[in-house]
Amino acid sequence: MQTAHLIFNPVAGQGNAEQELALIQELLSKKFDFKTHLTTPEIGADDLAKQAVQQGVDALFVSGGDGTVSTAATAVIRTGIPLGVIARGTANAFANALGIPTGIEAACEVILKQQTKTVDVAFCNHLPMVLLAGIGFEAETVQLASREAKNRFGILAYILAGLRKLQTLEQFEAEVETDDRVISFTASALTIANAAPATSVLAQGPAGLIVDDGLLDLTIVAPANRTSAIAATYHLLQSALSGNPAERDDVGYVRSKRFKVTTHPPQKVVVDGEMVGTTPIEVECVPAGLTVFMQDPEAEIPTEKLEGLPDLVIEPKDSEN
């Protein structure tokens, strides 16, 4: 049997943690010999994940909100140790971005199939990043969505914080250095994404981010006023849902392996949901840096559905016909 550690945050999400842990343990013990480690306010997922790596486990499982999941993920970057994600948070951006189911049973099912995939990660000013770096607007929003509001309203807390922030839409001058160009413009929000869930609307300029192409996508949102900001945000949400890239003058996007961003005045920066400081930043993609238990995204697209039809009979055809 393969060995593993399970890192479990008992205070993440709104469910019954004791029951959820018991279910995860029951399901995963079918194929793995693993130890459970609970996070505490003092001992976080980072310490526990580093311990697991040092002990040379065959796999690392993590269950909690995005804070816990991202922290554990960064510890296994470039180790080849596959990460199993059982999301139990509010937004579950990490799981949603990679197409990992967020129900406990379905998430454990993915791990039990033992199918893994390598995805890109990145470093932002030398800090590991799996999803995205938000500069300006998003960073302000994360700061406004308090723990208390998240507990009460869930994902709505972020939306409410976003709407509050729209009241004071601020613009800044930006200079972006890509692999081969230097681009200058005025904007309200910049997002450099490796992977992003559809709800991270500010990352959706190109629609459909490719998580294993060795490249990062920068989305620039530069609305002139509040009305345009709402229209641009709505347009980006549509882009994410339809898979069609954004087509507005106040939205731009560009792809590169590395980005250097300078702004005037300096802007707050959030990496994978955590405030990390202010611009300038340098973000570089690490191709295939992380191994994750997940299904091939293409394998999830159903190509046929027949079951359930009345009087259904399916017979193999004669090979001569």
Ligand SMILES: Nc1ncnc2c1ncn2[C@@H]1O[C@H](COP(=O)(O)OP(=O)(O)OP(=O)(O)O)[C@@H](O)[C@H]1O
């Ligand atoms: N046993 C514990 N008791 C209290 N706090 C804990 C414990 N374990 C971890 N934490 C705290 O939980 C936070 C991480 O929460 P995490 O991101 O996993 O869940 P969440 O906040 O519910 O998720 P989301 O942000 O999606 O709502 C950290 O601030 C960490 O210090």
